[in-house]
Amino acid sequence: MTPGFTVIRDSTPLTAIPKGTVVAMGNFDGVHLGHRAVIAAALQMGRAHGRPALAVTFEPHPRKFFSPNTPQFRLTDEAAKLRLLAGTGLAGAVVMIFDKARAGTTAQDFIHHDLIERLGVSGIAVGYDFHFGKGRVGSPSLLVNEAPRLGIEVDVQPHIDIEERPVSSSAIRMALAEGQIDDATAMLGGPWFVCGEVIHGEKRGRDLGYPTANIRLDKNCGLKHGIYAVRAGRGSERLDGVASFGRRPTFDNGAPLLEIFLFDFNGDLYGDVLDVAFIGFIREELKFDSVEALVAQMNDDSAWARALLAAAPGAFPKLGTILSSQE
Known part of the structure; x- marks a missing residue:
């Protein structure tokens, strides 16, 4: 295996796939x-x-395949997921296309063809609620029962609770939709983040004394509209700031946009890609009767954001680098 975090896909030749992995x-x-x-x-x-x-x-996520017309709020797109996985110490990831053929593959065929014959796995770890194969017939208990015959080791992890509440992707989506950033951070084990290219906006922030870096998030992003304390990453650089996510009701009530004001920063970010980690929720999005009232509130928001960030020094998701990809 090439040193670094390697991505293996369905098109990767068998000769490039390491055998005996867990x-x-x-x-x-x-x-x-x-x-x-x-x-x-x-x-x-x-x-x-x-x-x-x-x-x-x-x-794509199996939910997208089975319910293509239902909006899907993903916590991490493929690129973000792989970067987080690379930060865990894993040697790589096998990204399998979830399409009609894979959805129709029986659990037994998936085990024998995909896991044993193609990947040559020697061990498997899954969560207690992981299901796979046609009709979701595959289960942790099936893997445990098959393990002795296949000569592999299987480890099934129980659910994780925080204050007697189960940790799940659905619970995290709900927390983000309600602006409960602390709850989402606790379940994730670190701050939730988004990644996007800085685009040109209406330049209103510059006129108000708050120039912003604007990022268009996925249309299905379910984050609560409001004001947040954030920490942005550009390469190895970390920048504190305050951000608004919403429709700008004081001005145009337009499409949702993430607008980030970075403290003590005067550079040009247009075209740059930023990681933006959400550290704390400050308030809901509001409509103001005047620009003066809005600026006064923005001053208060900035002070709150600085205080929240000072209480969370260094908080940022641990992201690994994908050094190689087997296509």
Whole structure:
């Protein structure tokens, strides 16, 4: 395997796929604490047997295949998910296309063809609720029952609770939709983040004394509209700021836009790609009767954001670098 985090796809030649690996299987949307427990189990199994550990995941998310017309708020797109997985210590990821053929593959065929014959796995770690194969017949118990005959090790991780509440991608989406950033951060094991290219806006912020870096998020993003304390990343650089996500009701009530004012920064970011981590929720989006009232509130928002960020020094998601990709 090429040093670094390697991405293996359905088109990757068999000769380029390492055999005998241990895999952590899941959709891994958000790579939250429950996912990380599965990954930790795979890493431990790999270390015990001197084998590299990989994630096995699916794109697009199976929900997108089964319900193509239903809006899907993903916590992490494919690129963000792979960067988070790369930050866990895994050697790489196997990204399987979830299409009609894979949806129709029986659980037994998936085990024997995809996992044993193609990947040659020696161990599998899954969460207690992971299902796979046609009709979701595949289950952790099926893997456990098949393990002795296949000569592989299987580890099933129980659910993870925080204050007696189960951690799940759905619970995190709900927390973000309600502006409960602290709850989302706790379940993720770090701040939720988005990534996007800085685009030109209406330049209103510059006139108000608050020039912003604007990023258009996915149309299905379910984050609550409001004002947030954020930490932005550009390469290895970290920049604190305050951000508004919403429709700008004081001005145009337009399409949702993420507008980030970075403290003590005067550079040009147009065309740059920023990671933006959400550290704290400050308030809901409001409509103001005057520009003066809006600017006064923005001053207060900035002060609140600075205080929240000072209480969370260094908080930023641990992102790994994808050094190679087997296509």
